[in-house]
Amino acid sequence: GTYSVTARNTSDPTCVSTAxxxxxxxxxxxxxxxxxxxxxPTCETPSGKISITSPLGAGFEYSIDGTNYQASVDFINLTSGTYSVTARNTSDP
Incomplete structure (x- = not known):
């Protein structure tokens, strides 16, 4: 929203600045x-991979741990486990 900010002299309440x-x-x-x-993973490739399919674009970064973010959409050499994928908009921090 839009706000009007003024300053007032406490010793003279009628003395107020322009907003x-x-x-x-x-x-x-x-x-x-x-x-x-x-x-x-397979017998030949013992690690997994996650590839982000959306949202995509130069203004996004991705994480699989909620702390470390990267611009790349690929997370490779992953061990077995559960991953939480998050995206953040870097053009509007």
Missing amino acids: LSVTINDVPNAPATPTADVVQ
Whole structure:
């Protein structure tokens, strides 16, 4: 919303500054829930791979642990386990 900010002299309440108009923007939209393709380990390739399929674009980073993010859509050499894939918009931190 838009707010008007003024300063007032406490010793003379009739002495008030000209208003400054300040705008607070809406909360940015979070990226859509990521989708991904998974390549399971095999006897020949004993590690797995997660490839993000959406959202895609230069403004996104991805994580499989919620802490470490990367621009690449591929997570390789993964051991067995459960991974939580998240996406964040880097153009609107």
